[in-house]
Amino acid sequence: MTTLAENLLAKTNEYLPEDRTGIVLRALKYAEEAHDGQKRLSGEPFVAHPLETALYLADLRLDPTTLAAALLHDVMEDCGVSFRELEDRFGNEVARLVDGVTKLTQNEMKSEGRGQGLRVSSDDDTAQAASVRKMLMTMAEDIRVVLIKLADRLHNMRTLKALPKERRLAVAHETLEIYAPLAHRLGIWEMKWRLEDLAFQHINPPGYQAVSKLLSAKRTEREAYIEQVISVLRGELGNAGVKAEVTGRPKNIYSIYNKIQRYAARNRSFGEIYDLFALRVVVEGVRDCYAALGVVHSKWRPLPGQFDDYVANPKDNLYQSLHTAVLCEDALPVEIQIRTAEMHNLAEYGVAAHWLYKEGDVGDPRFEEKMTWLRQILEWQRDVSGAVEFVESFKTDIFRNQVLVYTPKGDIKELPAGASPLDFAYRIHTDVGHRCIGAKVNGKLVALNYELQNGDTVEIMTSKTVRGPSLDWLNQNHGYVKTSSAREKVRQWFNRQAKQVNIQRGREIFHKELRRLNTSLNDLEVAKLARYDTVDEFFAALGSGAITTNQIVERLSSQEVKPDEVEPVVLPAGGPGSDITVLGVGNLLTRVAMCCSPIRGDAIKGYITRNRGVTVHRASCQNILRESDGDRLVPVNWGEERTLYPVRLRLEAWNRVGLLRDVTSLVSDEGVNIASCVSEEADDLSIISLTVFIDGINQLSRLFAKFEGVNGVLRVSRATA
Ligand code: MN
Numbered sequence: 001m002t003t004l005a006e007n008l009l010a011k012t013n014e015y016l017p018e019d020r021t022g023i024v025l026r027a028l029k030y031a032e033e034a035h036d037g038q039k040r041l042s043g044e045p046f047v048a049h050p051l052e053t054a055l056y057l058a059d060l061r062l063d064p065t066t067l068a069a070a071l072l073h074d075v076m077e078d079c080g081v082s083f084r085e086l087e088d089r090f091g092n093e094v095a096r097l098v099d100g101v102t103k104l105t106q107n108e109m110k111s112e113g114r115g116q117g118l119r120v121s122s123d124d125d126t127a128q129a130a131s132v133r134k135m136l137m138t139m140a141e142d143i144r145v146v147l148i149k150l151a152d153r154l155h156n157m158r159t160l161k162a163l164p165k166e167r168r169l170a171v172a173h174e175t176l177e178i179y180a181p182l183a184h185r186l187g188i189w190e191m192k193w194r195l196e197d198l199a200f201q202h203i204n205p206p207g208y209q210a211v212s213k214l215l216s217a218k219r220t221e222r223e224a225y226i227e228q229v230i231s232v233l234r235g236e237l238g239n240a241g242v243k244a245e246v247t248g249r250p251k252n253i254y255s256i257y258n259k260i261q262r263y264a265a266r267n268r269s270f271g272e273i274y275d276l277f278a279l280r281v282v283v284e285g286v287r288d289c290y291a292a293l294g295v296v297h298s299k300w301r302p303l304p305g306q307f308d309d310y311v312a313n314p315k316d317n318l319y320q321s322l323h324t325a326v327l328c329e330d331a332l333p334v335e336i337q338i339r340t341a342e343m344h345n346l347a348e349y350g351v352a353a354h355w356l357y358k359e360g361d362v363g364d365p366r367f368e369e370k371m372t373w374l375r376q377i378l379e380w381q382r383d384v385s386g387a388v389e390f391v392e393s394f395k396t397d398i399f400r401n402q403v404l405v406y407t408p409k410g411d412i413k414e415l416p417a418g419a420s421p422l423d424f425a426y427r428i429h430t431d432v433g434h435r436c437i438g439a440k441v442n443g444k445l446v447a448l449n450y451e452l453q454n455g456d457t458v459e460i461m462t463s464k465t466v467r468g469p470s471l472d473w474l475n476q477n478h479g480y481v482k483t484s485s486a487r488e489k490v491r492q493w494f495n496r497q498a499k500q501v502n503i504q505r506g507r508e509i510f511h512k513e514l515r516r517l518n519t520s521l522n523d524l525e526v527a528k529l530a531r532y533d534t535v536d537e538f539f540a541a542l543g544s545g546a547i548t549t550n551q552i553v554e555r556l557s558s559q560e561v562k563p564d565e566v567e568p569v570v571l572p573a574g575g576p577g578s579d580i581t582v583l584g585v586g587n588l589l590t591r592v593a594m595c596c597s598p599i600r601g602d603a604i605k606g607y608i609t610r611n612r613g614v615t616v617h618r619a620s621c622q623n624i625l626r627e628s629d630g631d632r633l634v635p636v637n638w639g640e641e642r643t644l645y646p647v648r649l650r651l652e653a654w655n656r657v658g659l660l661r662d663v664t665s666l667v668s669d670e671g672v673n674i675a676s677c678v679s680e681e682a683d684d685l686s687i688i689s690l691t692v693f694i695d696g697i698n699q700l701s702r703l704f705a706k707f708e709g710v711n712g713v714l715r716v717s718r719a720t721a
Contacts, residue, residue: 002048002051004048004051004052004055005028005032005051007055008024008028008051008054008055008058008067009021009024009025009028011055011058011059012024012058012064012067015061016064020064021064023064023065023068023090023091023094024054024064024067024068024071026068026089026090027067027068027069027071027072027090027094028051028071030071030072030075030089031047031050031051031071031072031075032047034075034079034081035047035050035074035075035078035079038078038079040159040162041159041162041163042159042161042162043162046074046078049074049152049155049156049159050070050071050072050073050074051071052155052158053070053071053073053148053151053152053154053155054067054070054071054151056151056154056155056191057070057147057148057151060147060188060349061349062144062147065091065093065094065097065144066097066144066147066148068090068094069093069094069097069098069101069144069148070148070151070152072086072090072094072098073097073098073101073102073148073152074102074105075098076098076099076102077102077105083095083099086098086099096142097142097144097145097148100142100145101145101148101149101152104145104149143186146182146186147186147188150179150182150183150186150188150191150195151191153175153179153195154191154194154195154198156171157171157172157175157195157198157199158198160172160198160202168202169202169203172198172199172200172202172203173199173203175195175198175199176195176196176199176200176203179195180192180195180196180199183195187318187319187346187347187349188348188349189347189348190348193252193254193255194252196252196254196255197252197253197254199254200253200254200257204257207257208253208257210257211253211256211257211260212253214256215253215256225329225330225332226248226279228329229248229279229328229329229334230246230247230248230279232299232329233246233279233281233295233296233299234246236295236296236299237281237292237295240291240294240295242283242288242291242292242295243283243284243288244281244282244283244288244292245281245282245283246279246280246281247279247280247282248278248279248280249278249279249280249337251278264608264634278334278335278336278337279334279335279336279337280336280337280338280339280344281296281336281337281338281339282339282340282341282344283338283339283340283341284340284341285340286311286340288340289311289322289338289339289340290311290322292322292338293322293324293338296324296326296336296338297324297326299326300326300327300328300329300334301326301327302324302325302326303324303325303326303327303333306323306324306325306335307322307323307324307325308322308323308324308454309322310322310323311339311343313404313412315404315414318346319343319346319347320339320340320343320346320347321337321338321339321343321347322337322338322339323335323336323337324336324338403415403416403417403418403419403452403453403454403456404454404455405424405452405453405454405455405456405457405458406455406456406457406458407428407457407458407459408457408458408459413427413428415427415452415483416482416483418451418482419451419452419482419483420448420449420450420451420452420479420480420481420482421436421439421441421446421448421450421452421458421460422436422439422448422449422473422480422481422486423452423481423482423483423486424439424452424458424460425439425460425462425486426481426483426485426486426489426490427483427485427486428460430489432460432462433469433486433489433490434467434468434469434489434493435462435463435467436448436460436461436462436469437461437462437463437467438460438461439458439459439460439461440458440459440461441456441457441458441459442456442457443457443459448473448480449478449479449480451479468493469490469493469494471494471505471509471543471545473487473490474487474490474491474545474548474549475513475548475549475550475705476548476550477550477701477702477705477706478705490545491544491545491546493545494543494544494545494546495544495545495546497543497544499540501543502539502540502541502543502544503536503539503540503543504539504543505542505543506538506539506540506541506542506543506544507539507543508543509542509543509549510523510526510539510542513549513701513704514526514549514552514553514556516704516716516717516718517553517556517697517700517701517704517718521556523535523538526538526552526556529552529555529556530547530551530552530555549701550701553697553698553701554698556697593607593615593616593617593618593621593623595617595621595622595623596617596618596620596621596623598616598617598618598621602618602619603618603619603620604616604617604618604619604636604637604638605617605618605619605621605624605633605634605635605636606633606634606635606636607623607624607627607632607633607634608632608633608634614634614636616636644673644693644694644695645693645694645695645696646675646691646692646693647691647692647693647694647700647718648689648690648691648718648719649689649690649691649692649703649716649717649718649719650687650688650689650690650715650716650717650718650719651663651686651687651688651690651707651713651715651716652685652686652687652713652714652715652716653685653686653688653710653712653713653714654684654685654686654712654714655681655683655684655685655686655712656686656711656712659686659688659710659712660677660679660686660688662710662711663688663690663707663710663713664677666703666706666707666710667690667692667703670699670702670703670706672692672693672694672699672703673692673693674690674691674692674693675691675692675693676689676690676691677689677690677691689719700718704716
């Protein structure tokens with residue numbers, strides 16, 4: 001017997017009673033024979049792969065059925081073993097799990113070749129979307145299939161070096177975009193960070209190296225500090241009579257990297273090594289959580305705005321903990337999580353905790369039901385038409401960072417970051433969304449495109465009569481609806497409207513929002529560009545929300561922007577229109593240093609100033625070379641040169657004080673340069689003629705939507721020559 005097999009059996013013996021390990025042993029023997037003689041690309045015997053997969057799941061202390069299925073997960077695909085044979089030998093449950101994993105893998109093969117996420121064309125994107133959709137659906141049926149798939153991917157990531165470079169990158173990207181967020185949403189924390197770090201290592205080797213170096217450089221200092229803090233806290237808890245285990249939890253490389261990026265964006269330097277870890281306090285009962293919190297807060301001053309009570313308000317994936325941050329010893333900020341052993345179990349194993357092998361315990365039968373986001377997946381399956389749209393909603397609504405908000409009754413709702421009151425309304429009920437006419441946040445009226453913040457209490461005002469949504473809600477420039485699920489519901493409402501009504505509405509939208517963007521194409525030409533044969537069909541699609549103005553703007557922008565009389569310009573480097581990217585992030589506040597005035601093409605370095613963003617110097621500049629505080633230097637690159645087109649615009653607005661200032665500052669907030677601006681006044685009316693340098697129809701469309709939000713503006717159009 002190989003060492004791997006011995007490890008697996010030793011591990012299962014730790015938590016499974018003797019009479020339950022039989023099936024694992026039989027599956028192991030069967031897999032060894034079935035894969036006999038097969039080799040992995042890395043050269044090792046194939047059976048090492050299912051063995052490693054099962055080992056990860058044994059670490060999660062999963063039930064014997066899942067372990068057996070993990071050992072057998074490739075025998076259908078690679079050894080031609082039939083469902084019937086597996087069912088006869090191992091029972092229906094094991095056969096179904098293996099079948100589920102095999103189908104996911106086959107879907108993967110269609111799109112990307114055996115187990116590698118190589119994407120070549122948009123057809124492949126669709127196929128990949130179909131495979132992800134399949135996975136999510138399978139997950140809603142039996143999550144264990146996905147747990148096996150995650151463990152399978154974890155081992156494939158560890159042996160990724162055997163693949164050629166592009167395939168390696170494609171698999172790594174897929175892991176970071178789909179599998180790691182999936183593990184996160186399933187609450188399997190360790191799986192998540194392992195997948196992230198493995199993927200990150202391939203996607204950004206220098207970034208990975210840099211963070212590892214940072215971690216090891218300050219290790220001794222950090223460890224001494226953690227030890228000190230832990231022993232102080234243990235003493236305090238002991239004095240207060242709270243039984244607790246206190247440990248230091250290191251953060252993973254990928255999350256530290258992201259934190260550094262966020263700091264750079266806010267012009268804070270990453271000197272704070274104490275951000276590299278958090279403290280965890282595990283206590284016995286729920287009351288002890290709050291007792292421990294009291295001890296922590298009376299010993300150290302809590303940082304404002306950092307306290308979250310997920311004990312009273314569990315997250316959607318049932319995660320519970322108290323989170324706080326305090327100014328610890330030597331006034332350094334430290335994050336602290338407090339939870340019971342049971343909560344800790346769930347936080348570590350996530351959804352896998354449901355299948356933890358527990359003797360004589362059937363687990364919580366309402367477990368899956370409680371995972372509201374899983375229910376949501378099933379709902380979308382009905383609502384969302386195509387596979388690509390489905391995966392899109394999954395990516396935006398489930399994988400994005402979440403904000404937690406409250407209903408007036410105090411129920412907690414989890415929405416993707418950036419969500420609006422309308423998203424919230426549609427989350428409550430489709431009908432509440434359709435009838436929504438206003439919203440209050442924390443008792444105050446807000447605009448429907450208000451961005452919800454953690455802890456907001458949201459109240460939706462609805463009309464008594466059925467009104468139906470506004471098509472504006474589908475225009476992404478207005479930011480009314482951010483989640484794909486809400487957008488889909490709005491779209492469906494319009495789909496059900498009568499065709500003539502849709503044509504009329506479409507015509508209005510077209511003239512209001514699109515006609516003004518391009519004066520050179522006629523209606524039929526635009527309809528053709530949007531792939532409709534007649535103008536009426538095109539208007540009906542537009543009026544029913546089947547196609548959005550944003551999509552048409554995309555199409556229009558693939559056409560060249562026709563410059564108005566004047567020649568396009570390429571902005572000189574250093575001007576406000578040129579991009580300098582800092583740490584791979586564009587559009588940061590940057591200034592060109594006066595001391596050495598670098599020009600495009602020079603080797604450059606960024607210096608983080610205290611309050612004026614990043615100053616860009618030549619790499620050879622004396623001021624940079626003298627700089628001793630290395631933490632303030634960041635890598636910068638010249639961004640891509642952009643071609644800009646001058647476009648003439650005409651705004652009609654009610655005359656008022658500050659109008660011109662509002663218009664011009666809006667333009668510069670968009671990062672757009674103004675070439676000329678003339679304002680004429682007639683009675684109460686102001687007519688502003690503007691020539692701006694834009695980089696495409698997209699930007700123009702955004703600008704128009706913003707102009708319309710300016711108080712007093714009546715009409716915006718692109719001026720005809
Ligand atoms: Mn496999």
